Amino acid sequence: MIEGAPEPLTGRIYDRLAALFGYREFRPFQEEVIRATLAGRDSFTLMPTGGGKSLCYQLPASLMPGACVVVSPLISLMKDQVDAARAAGLRAAAYNSAGSASDWQYAVEALRAEQLDLLYLSPERLQVPDFMSWLKQRRLAFFAVDEAHCISEWGHDFRPDYLALAALKEQFPGVPLAAFTATATRRVEADILSRLRLADPLLTRASFNRPNLFYQITPKLDLEAQLLEFLKERQGEAGIIYRTTRKNVEATAAFLQGKGIAARAYHAGLPDAERSAVQDAFRNDECRLIVATVAFGMGIDKSNVRFVVHADLPKNLESYYQETGRAGRDGEPACCALFYGRADIAQLMRFAESQPEAESREIARHQLYRLLDFTQKEGCRRRALLGYFGEEFTLDNCGACDVCAGTVEREEASVAAQKLLSAMARTGGRFGARHVIDIVIGKANKRIRELGHDQLPTFGVGSDRDDGYWRRVMDAILAQGLAALPEGSWPTPAVTERGWEVLRGRRQCFMVTAAEKAAKTSQDATRLAGGLDGPQLELFELLRAERAELARQAQMPPYVVFSDRSLREMAELLPQTPNALLRISGVGQHKRDVYGAPFLAVIEAWLEKHPEMAPARPDPPELAPGSGLAANAPPKAAKASTRGETWRETGRLLDRHMSIGEVAEARGLKTATVLNHMENLAREGKRFPPEAFMDPERLAFLRDLFKTCGSWQLGPVVLLSREDSNPDLPGRGETDFEEARLARILLYGRLPPLNSTLLPATVP
């Protein structure tokens, strides 16, 4: 069965990809992983952040009978995950210590009624024996274990709770398990496989390359000025500035605020309430810029972070990869800027040397050198970074790093470095950088004469270059770890083992300098792919504002409504009909139906102001479902203005006291389509007299159901109406989706019926 079957499957999974998620093709490895799950096989998938892991389990969950149980460690993210799945049209619920009793009741009912695609669980729930035995009686499609590295003590996020997952394969023998992680060394990977007891799993390692991230690395000269310059070009974009200490976090945030930039500080020393307020503000696009220690970002799934700045050197390359990985999860261009200075290097060196055990000292040193090499390598940043993770990047020019974009210059400075290192060695590493430079330049000042340093062979060997040049060489020496600044009140660089290699001609020293136009060009490079300007940028902003408003009403983060990328494509392609909207990446049928109309209205209004921008190529003709009128669709000129016409025609007929069924019949539409039109009209502000459409007692009953569920969602209302699940409201009959939807239009009028939204308490 397995061998011959795949053909029809191809169709099904591609249909789902378009209909639910609005994407035209799979990202690398998604399809393989999905197929394995559908075939009942275990899998382990290593994919970088933003690689598209959730789709790997959401899509099969929508196709397979029974629910997919998703185990995920971050309770704070679960609500967003559930919202995002629901926004795509999946039936999802969560069970964790943060949820309310009614959330749980809904999850239980939906699971029992086999009306659930996804159940998000925190790992500690799997330790509750009663729950486990209850779960065993349910129909489960498969388990998805997110952040699977949490099960390994070798990983950096070990969680004892995750050990409970070891029992899953034993307790649910027939249920496949798909494990996912973005961070796993080989050792952690082996650990995950054995602890989860996966049987002949499909093993997938996706590339760690994040092609949409632009990497730039710049020596720290005047950090504050450099930050201002960097931010100037990025107003209104969401970003994070990382600093290593709380004190620096606060100083930088205060500095930016003083310059009128609305930045907020985040670090572990702030009160809990303040921290979660900052996180929420960032998540909801209310505050775009956060200055933080690396504690920030762990619980953030925000996909439209447009830049991550390291204003100090990160701890090591793993951390750098992980932290920069928080940018551009939506696949849109994003910038990762690193500023490093002497003091950072000295601090990391001190950290390495202060390790008590010889072995950990060695590890810390090694990590630091790899990091310094990375900042100093004379090649593509991306190649160096991927190389660190054992991955070969073969393109000559990656097109998205400062080196490949030609914004930094490098020169070989081995001979110059030898001169300074030699002066350092001959004076025993007991003098400051200034003094060493003076020796090389040949400054016969009083102190140098007193110490007899004017008699050294290196005295004056560098008199051909100026002081500024030698200071740059000194920086390069320190940055490459050729000399180290030992702890002490007076920093005196001393030659390291590596430095000796340079002195012996076995290692080269390169000097990296920012090209004149560095900052500017690299920003253009990230921007090029973004590509919007003038009035279209204005439209993009209008669409963003609309999204913010919808998201606010729905109490969920904006990117769950539509990604930045979807909005950018809307501003570029200017869709004018619901069907055309489906061609936008990230817009599936459900999202189009639920959220599409207000965005089309924004585009329509904007096009009225900018008729010259109207696309030359018309949208394909709109097909009214079941109308069979495709052949004589109206000509293009009339198109834009007739978009709302079909709803309005429905509205006119309803105003003439036709029932919904009569309108459907007269217009050759399905009832669902008529309800669609009513919903669109309601969003435009039209009110329908409730008594004309529904018996008042019945409507009151449905209002109670909505209030009890506390949600705009129809699914819970329909479930709750079933007698057995509803001891409070007995004997009043079940409702169905159509009736519930009609009631929602009548009751809540122009409030957008956003799925997954909790009903505000203020609603009557």
Ligand code: ADP
């Ligand atoms: P991960 O969990 O691996 O970090 P996500 O599942 O959050 O990544 O996906 C990152 C982004 O990529 C999301 O905005 C998602 O909608 C998008 N995405 C996933 N699959 C595809 C695809 N096949 N085509 C385009 N975008 C995709």
Ligand code: ZN
């Ligand atoms: Zn490059």
